[in-house]
Amino acid sequence: MKKYLEFVWAILAILTVFAYLLGYLKIISTFFVAVLLFTTFIKGQLVIDYFMGLKDVRLRYRIIPTLWLSIIITLIGVAYYLPIAPSQ
Amino acid sequence: MSQNIAIKEKYPPGDFAVWIIIYVELITFGLLFLGYAFSRRGDVAMFNESQLMLNQTSGFINTLILVTSSYFVIKAVKAITSMSEESIAEANAKASKWLLLAIGCGVAFGFVKGAEFYHIFGQGINLSTNKFFMFYIMLTAFHFMHVMLGTFILFVIYKKTKTEGYIFGDYRGIETGASYWHMVDLLWIVLFPLVYIIR
Numbered sequence: 001m002k003k004y005l006e007f008v009w010a011i012l013a014i015l016t017v018f019a020y021l022l023g024y025l026k027i028i029s030t031f032f033v034a035v036l037l038f039t040t041f042i043k044g045q046l047v048i049d050y051f052m053g054l055k056d057v058r059l060r061y062r063i064i065p066t067l068w069l070s071i072i073i074t075l076i077g078v079a080y081y082l083p084i085a086p087s088q
Numbered sequence: 089m090s091q092n093i094a095i096k097e098k099y100p101p102g103d104f105a106v107w108i109i110i111y112v113e114l115i116t117f118g119l120l121f122l123g124y125a126f127s128r129r130g131d132v133a134m135f136n137e138s139q140l141m142l143n144q145t146s147g148f149i150n151t152l153i154l155v156t157s158s159y160f161v162i163k164a165v166k167a168i169t170s171m172s173e174e175s176i177a178e179a180n181a182k183a184s185k186w187l188l189l190a191i192g193c194g195v196a197f198g199f200v201k202g203a204e205f206y207h208i209f210g211q212g213i214n215l216s217t218n219k220f221f222m223f224y225i226m227l228t229a230f231h232f233m234h235v236m237l238g239t240f241i242l243f244v245i246y247k248k249t250k251t252e253g254y255i256f257g258d259y260r261g262i263e264t265g266a267s268y269w270h271m272v273d274l275l276w277i278v279l280f281p282l283v284y285i286i287r
Contacts, residue, residue: 005166009159013152016280020148023285036281043155043277051158051270053165053263057097061107065274068114072121076282079125084132 008050015039033080037073044069101165102264110271113234117275120230121282124223131219136287138220141211146204147284150197151276154235157193158273160186161242161266165259168249173256183262184249187242190269194239201232224283231275238272241265 019036022028028036045066049055054062100107128135164186171179205228208221215222245265248254254262 005159005162009155012155016148016151016155019151019281019285020144023144024148028285028287033286036285040278040281044274047155047158047270047274047277051162051273052267053101053162057100059096061100064111065114068111068118069274069278072118072278075122076125076286079122079129080286082129084129 005050008046012043012046015043030081034077037077041069041073044073100267101259102267103260106264106267110267113271113275117227117231117279120223120227121278124227124282127219127223134218135220138218138224139284139287141208141213142224142284143204143207144284146200147280150200151280153193153197153200154273154276157190157197158270160190160193161269164190164245164249165262165266168254168262169259171254171256176255177252180249180252180254183254184246187246187249191239191242191246194235194242197235198232198239201228201235205229227279227283231272231279234272234275238265238269241268 018039022032022036048062048065048069052065054065164183167179167182167186208225213221213225215225242265245262248261
């Protein structure tokens, strides 16, 4: 696929517009936060694989930013969804 | 029986030292992101109220600017890495064109962010206003400094392409600078929804 970089850019731009619209239209909800975190992971992984060029590199180097992204996104989700104990 | 084996590069593109820097930066920003996310749990209402004072549109524009600049940078890298011994001048000229666009994006990011800071600081907000703004200022100002450094690095690479400094087989410099720039983009991709959108 010759134009794959243009395709990656288009996906990044579309997902960015999607994130903005969630905020702008004030339709962000607990469901959409999960969707937003998932799309953020996709965006980050596209940058890691295609812009940083780690797709064609041995797994031991590619896995570091991917693990970073997975852990950060997961923990942000945990911080958001974990019930907050009522204050005494 | 034929086997379809993908040949992987032994090391990531660019100088290996920049990857050490990238991994350290990712950890540093990662801790700040988590600090923000878990601090928010302490006073969700205050974080949500403070977040309304941010301009989501400028955050959105800056995200588009950064992902577009990353596209320009990878196009410059591809122009250089796909050169032949006969096309050195042409490849450097092509790369310089893409790099100039990427530098323009870096400068544009600076203007948008500067306008946002001007608006925020003009309202008397500072690091000690509340925990939300402490994280907001720390994260975005720290990231802003990385964008400025990245723009300077791209400018240095651009100058080298203007003198046809990249020759066949010598890609390390441009790949190193590009890797740093993509890291700056990657950090903002997480920062934007976390600080500007999620509530």
